[in-house]
Amino acid sequence: MEIIGIIIVAVFVNNIVFSQFLGICPFLGVSKKIDTAIGMSAAVTFVITLSTLVTYLIQKGILENFGLEYLQTITFILVIAALVQMVEIIIKKISPPLYQALGVYLPLITTNCIILGVAILVIQKDFNLVESIVYAISTAIGYSMALLIFSSIREQLALSKVPKAMQGVPIALLTAGILAMAFMGFSGIDQVFK
Amino acid sequence: MAKLKSTFKNMFLSLFTICFVVAVLLAQVNKITAKPIAEAKAKKLENAIREVVPPFDNNPVAEAYKIPDGAGDSLTIYPAKKGDEWVGFAVTSYSNNAFGGTIQIIVGFDKDNRIVNYSVLSHAETPGLGAKVVQWFKDTSKPGQCIIGRDLSKEKLSVSKDGGNVDAITASTITSRAFLEAVNKAYAAYVNTIAGNAASGATELSKDIVPEETTKNEKDIASDTTINKNDKTTGGEEHAQ
Amino acid sequence: MLKTFRIGGIHPKANKLSAGKTIQSIEIPDEVSIPLAQHIGAPSQPVVKKGDKVKVGTLIGKSVGFVSANIHSSVSGTVKKIDKVVDVSGYRRDAVIISVEGDEWEDSIDRSETLINECALSQKEIIDKIAASGIVGMGGATFPTHVKLMPPPGTKAEVLIINGVECEPYLTSDHQLMMEKTEEILIGTTLLMKALNVSKAIIGIENNKKDVIAKFSQLASSYPGIRIQPLEERYPQGGEKQLIDALIGRQVPSGALPIAVGAVVQNVGTTFAVYEAVQKNKPLIERIVTVTGEEVHNPCNIRSRIGVPFQALIDFAGGLPQNTGKIVSGGPMMGKAVAYTDIPVTKGTSGILIISSSKAKRKTPKDCIRCAKCVQVCPMGLNPTLLMNLSEYAVWDRAEKNHITDCIECGSCSYTCPADRPLLDYIRLGKGKVMALMKARKN
């Protein structure tokens, strides 16, 4: 039940975009095509999960053991930066065609903000390993959902007559605001799972 | 000075030097700030206790002990003494049924089971709504909503909407309900341990509690006391409001 | 039991003002211009030159290429010149202009009214004769009929469908033709069946032509294999894909021809022309044209020679009303508005509709309110509002993905739209672009 609670909270109640405000830049900038949004979602999910796992390991295994919590920020960011690149190298080395296919379909993005954010949140919330992973994935699902809705809304807005001054980022923010309002309707749902 | 070339040696040295300097620097800053940080934390709790119980001269934090809350978790009790005399108890309690999840409070009772004061340690309620809980129930000018001075052995607290005796925060019945739940829990748990010794299993509150009786089991419970880490920054949700 | 097609459709007011009016012939004017491009496909090559004498039925334009059709003189007289004349396309295109002298017909043509039932010709001979006579689809598409009669290899015709639907409001030319030439059409059908080597033919007629249905049903029994099928009144039932769906319950797949489901569709006018060509040796030189409109004095059905200017037909129907706002060649749903009255009648001119100025202009378009009414009425199951937007914003790849090329340009969407949006205008534009892109991609 706890686990389901974590999922519901991360996806709906405290959606990473609409209530936690993480990963906003790519959310506003990149999500213009639905197909791309789907591919990006998968990539983000994997990267968030993997880096949460590794930073969790570092936090519990090293930092807390040696009383070095104050190095959290610096180690996490270094590890994450290295990890993301390493995955790319490995894929490229192992199967260049696979790597190429990814390159053709996915835009290059770096969502450091959300990755580091989730890694730190997991530690702050005092989650255990399973909870951390579940939280990371659910957050990513929440993010993917936001990206997906948003890319489709943008495709539609591109075909309608939004006033000049509102075009682009302003209307995107406004839409996100209204969606955030709608998502507030879910508040309290997590209590069922306690 | 010309730019260093990207040879492996240069790179390694340069990066290592930077890391070295940074590590030393951070360790020094940490050393300087570690104490204030710990103090800030400790102070927060101590201030809260001081706020909710009559003046004392012991160290309640050191004498704290835990008792089960009946729901698988435990509440911490901080006894306040003046000299050897017991003047009140501060109890940290919580409820998971608040609007934004968990709300953690500390409530102080005096010898006569009256609420001296309370303080909200952490919450994630809506600013302007549920967040009013921090002050709402302290307003002595409004007896309907004020809980200070109420004798819990006489009445259990509940919101008037549920037929109870406390006026809820406007449009925040949920928060109010959760808050009162936490207060009741604090009182019940504390009385329970006392009564638990007297009449086994009895949950009814006995009116004449003798403080001395508690001192017995105070020791063994206090022995495994660690201050729970519920004052940890909640991060995400909290600032997200 | 009435049948109909399964997706979409609308009920425009029928307004068949000229229903039941007997077909009348009009005097031949002094000069006719016979356009060389009267059909889909390559324009014909003129085979006469200035000063040549021609008779009614003389070949004046020869078909070039596979999809093309012969053109015959509809009058007798002298070729005045071959020049550019504004035709229904709205542009000046090549036409043979003939000064009329008398009314002398080619000798081979049998001008008697006698019904000729038997036909000894072989399948190929029939098709050749149809090709020689320059018959093209008279239901509006003007696709050369002989091409349709030669199914591409790998396909086989199973059923012949005769399109007597005439679902366009106002038009009654097919109706009246069916009333007056019932037997001829049935014989024509038999000929087409023979040409296609099928044993089944269905004549689909909408239920607002009960007299025709009754007459056909009565006579059809003596023509084996021909069935009459009354249909619900619904636009665009006459579209061949819709008609096939309504009659035999098969849907022609996207991008495919009717033959893919074993059907060949011919209009009743075409069928009548086939009869005349095969049995009477008469090339396609005249057709029935409905001249109609609310303000027209005498809405009527006219047998007109090809090349006669609209003005002559309009005069016959009582002249152009004072407050004329728009002249449409064809029906109100699919017809083409023209800017001039001296445009010549061609093989595809099924009617001339005169709309008064109060109704000529469209209302100003508003933004789409996404009411989905256009989606509901589209007989092709498309999403017109999306297609319009994609065309307007030039998103061709998505337009293609959303099957813009399936649109049959029936206009149901524009007709329905409460926001008065010019859906079909843009869809037509997008369809053209996407087709060009697809073609460019193939090469």
Place this chain on the structure above:
Amino acid sequence: MIEHEGIIEHIDGNHIKVRILQQSACSACHAKRYCTAADSSEKTVDVVDYSGQFKVNDRVTIEGKTSLGYKAVWWAYGIPLILIVSMVILSTYMWHLNEIQGALLSVSILAPYYIVLYFLRNKMTKIFTFTIKKSDSSNLFLL
């Protein structure tokens, strides 16, 4: 169908290297010079073509089915994600390892996965193939 414009960089028999001018999400961004994320990179794609109609510096269009993109995402991110998650769950609930061990095990599961992927690399090469065609010299998108 996904299409990308590119330029032929190198031809070696039937193997053609095409440099695709990837319009990365960030390279179109007006703020890219403030942001290191905008590594607007160019990638090369290997294509096999037997027609012999291409030469170096030709402008070509690379085509691949959209489903290929999903497949690539699946192999690169989908499967490893599932592996990690199942390892975490297995190690915690089935084998009752402690958290550090569980986490280590879960990360290290990626190693065998990548090894397997390495052995499947020929198959990958077959799956992820692209075709190229000459670009229409006129800008059809402006048509």
Place this chain on the structure above:
Amino acid sequence: MENKLVVSPSPHVHGRDSIPKNMYGVLIALIPAFLVSLYVFRLDAIIITLFSVLFCVGFEYLIAKFILKKQPTITDGSAILTGILLAFNLPSNLPLWILAIGALAAIGIGKMSFGGLGNNIFNPALVGRIFLLISFPAQMTTWPVPATAATDAVTSATVLANLKFNPDNLPSLTHMFLGTEGGSLGEMSALALLLGLGYLLWKKIITWHIPTAILGTVALFSGILYLIHPIPQHNPLIHLFSGGLMLGAIFMATDYVTSPLTKKGMLIYGFFIGIITMCIRLWGAYPEGMSFAIVLMNGFTPLINYYTTPKRFGEVKKNG
């Protein structure tokens, strides 16, 4: 011939359907619900509705004219409709200044920022309502007692609030159906709203898909729960007849602009509105989830439109 001929592409006739025709049709369908609220709340009903319409129309006019600088199109009736539906979603004793803020949110944020009628993604009236609900929860959740009730209390709880917090204190189903229990202006009587539905269907203003999908899903969802655990909270009839479900399903989820285009899409949309509403009603902090569910699904509508295509003519079925 003096007058020039008009030339335009086909078709040359139009069905004479128009935006105002549809909008005023909906207004007519809302009359029974308005009469009920008039009977229940008397003068308040008129004041709130009237001012809501005035504010909405006024804001639309001002924004169009002075900010967007384009021809105001208030005659199409959509702003009036937004005004009425916004009013129908509010308690009858709401202060007028709050009403004005709500109207500004509805028209300004929900509609005109997106470019006006037809371009908005979210239902304007509901944007207004949720905006108010979040901004002024106290005023938005205190309901005046119906003038028809025989108590002297000034505020009353809605059926749903009781269902959530006080399930022993429920009125009879007949009362709910006829609509004499507390609540927002327009959601009082299921009967009146169903009459409206009949009118809308008869006039072909809407199709049956969305209302049916929503009501069906809610009935099914709670019905299953009721079979498993028959408590009032799970009673399908209570859910159907109480709160804004009917109003939302019939008049608000069906808003053309913000609902899917295809029938398949409408069914999916309705289904999820039903599910989300029930989840919020049963487990969320709010007693009622209809507005949130509709606005949320408005957000999903473009996605639904993207993935559902109408049933295409001649579509070759796979394996078929």
Place this chain on the structure above:
Amino acid sequence: MRNNINVLINGIVKENPTFVLLLGMCPTLATTSSALNGMSMGLATLFVLTCSNIAISSLKNLIPDMVRIPAFIVVIAAFVTIVEMVMNAYLPALADSLGIFIPLIVVNCIVLGRAESFASKNNVISSLFDGLGIGIGFTLALTVLGALREFLGTGKIFSITVYPENYGSLIFVLAPGAFIVLGYLIAIFNKLQKKTN
């Protein structure tokens, strides 16, 4: 000096990181529920930005190109950690309310971007001004946004009551309000910029 002032102004107006470049959106939205919070976040970023700009431009010749990104990250992260620790020690309440957005300064594109594109190419003084300019631009934007939200939501600005709290629309201090207010602010900024051009 003239040049340096230009650099400064540029960061505040023409290349305002929030309204023009649209960078660092997360802290912008998350920490502006009040004017004070917004300003604090802005100042924290300003501090990190300026310090890292100075440090990097003075170290630029010691850092080989290939490792410059990791080196920059380490330097920036160091300053961020310092801010974090100092805040926790001396301003615990503020640290609580800014939460994880303090450590997240590390990944704020503005900081790394400036290091990479300006500080690593220019001298210490210009880099200082650049950091200050961009930082002040960011701080101003966050303060304005925070003040506006606080004003609309609670009737206060910097906790000073302007009109009674009961008349404020709570939504503005909550998540949706952040998006909505920022959306309109950017729209207005766009419009004004168009006009001045």
Place this chain on the structure above:
Amino acid sequence: MNAILIAVALLGIIGAASATILYLTGQKFKVIEDPLIEQIQEILPGANCGGCGFPGCRGFASAVVKSYTMDDLFCPVGGQETMDKIATILGKTAPATSKKIAVVRCDGTCEHRPQTSIYDGAPRCAIEAALYGGETDCFFGCLGLGDCVDACLFDAIHINPQTLLPEVDEDKCTACGACVKACPKDIIELRKQGPKSRRIFVSCVNKDKGPIARKACEVACIGCSKCLQVCAFDAITIENNLAYIDDDKCRLCRKCVPVCPTNSIWELNFPPRKEKASESSKEEIKKTV
């Protein structure tokens, strides 16, 4: 001190490890890219208009770098100036291409060309052109609905509300050719801008025979050959009843202009000529832009 040691060690290890990885990545992923491409992209106008025939400016930049000669490569937006700069960087010579500009070859204003019908479809030239010849009897001339205006990325072409004809803003036009492609009637042509922006061209595309053309529009080219006869440089050809001036051969002598009976030859940006009154009216039209 111990804690500091551990901290140093830890950070050192992690720093070194990530540095190695980042370094490796840098090596592996180093785009084998000419720094020149970046450099050239900086010079390019960044309009990403596609006028050069490449997808975006970057595409053009890499094409320039890769190609051996600079033939066939031209950025219409940046013009010769940019190409010369690029050439200097690459150490090549840019073929001299003279700057071009879009020219609208129709002068069928409301006075010159009486309206004979009313078009009432969607306001797009392409849609009107597919339906019929247009609102006047000239079936070749401008429809005035501005498909060209919509196509221009540089805001360089606008419909003059008085004449209802598009006019090109000489300063803004980059000769990208988007309008040329957009016009369904092939009215717009890219012509040499000429010295001091002086140009002479036939402002008509009507291919009808003289009388028909003249009846439809006062200023239509009727194919009378008068200009052809006065041209000393063989710059004028007549085909399908329409004169055309080759801008490669034209020496801007202005002899053809006055002989045209219908005033359909335009001269732009020349000093005014006193004797011809009608000429100045044209200039006026030009100035109203």
